[in-house]
Amino acid sequence: MKIYSKEEFNYVVSSITGFTDQSSQEIVAKALIGATTPSNTTIKLGVRGTQQIQLLNSAPAFQTGACGWDASGTTTFTQVSLASQHERVNEELCFQQLWDTYQSLLLPAGQDPETVPFLDQIISLKTKQIQQRIEGKLWSATTAGGDAFNGFNYLIATGQTSVANSTGTTFSSSAAYGSAGNPITEVDKLISVLSDDALVFDDLVVFMSYSNFRLYNQALVKANFFQNYIGTTNVTGNMSAVHPSTNVKVLPTLGLAGSGKVVILPAQYAFCGFDLMSDHEKMDAFWSRDFDVLKIRANYSYSAAIATFAGTNYFATNNIA
16 A cells, blocks of 8 residues: 655645635625614604694783783794705616626526625615714705705704803813813703703703713713713614713714714704605615616605794703804
């Protein structure tokens, strides 16, 4: 019997090009933060063009009890508009562009696959990107900039009806509680400038950027408030906290990204309008035989508005850009 030596099985690999496996059927999609504003305001559905929100106010005249009749007092109806911004996403994916790539190994057999690799992940990513777009525009939209409505950033600004100014200071990680710049103190200042009529609400929400929210959480930890007041963090990045000694919710939003602005509002007086709530959560993918491509489409609309009442500060801002 022949004895094979170790050397007879050695490969000579110096002339072989290095190999990179690209046939994996797993893909990592870009991580995106979902929408937080719609779920923490009042949602109005069926908004397709412009929908009027009816506001009721009253100024009763309280009189000493006596016989007779002396009519006095007023009942006032006003309106604010939810003007829809209609948008769409249209995209085509051609499977033939994949023939010379590793993804051709993931296509079904035949010349008419009617699908593309990673379709579920593609749809999921684009749906999150639509939600991210809406979250940003609900705050940043301006009619002067060509949008159909003015977003919360414009509506909740110093000098607007029902909006108070707390003359805030930029958040600082080193500022002690009670000092200007301490995130907890800055939120305290926001709450303090609201009218008493607003303070009785149980749905007050503070919105800030994600970077400011991280500083706010750090301040809670330093002040030993974290155990009772910091909420959970889920996989979409939606985080929340409850401001100490209050029932005020504190939330981050992409709509204030890059801004030091912090606002407080009652959820019942801040409105987000949609035609269907599911419009921005769905996307269709269908095979087009006439063009031999997979088409992806989404149609959605959204809008924002706030209810304001002269003489009462239901909203507040720290007046930082």
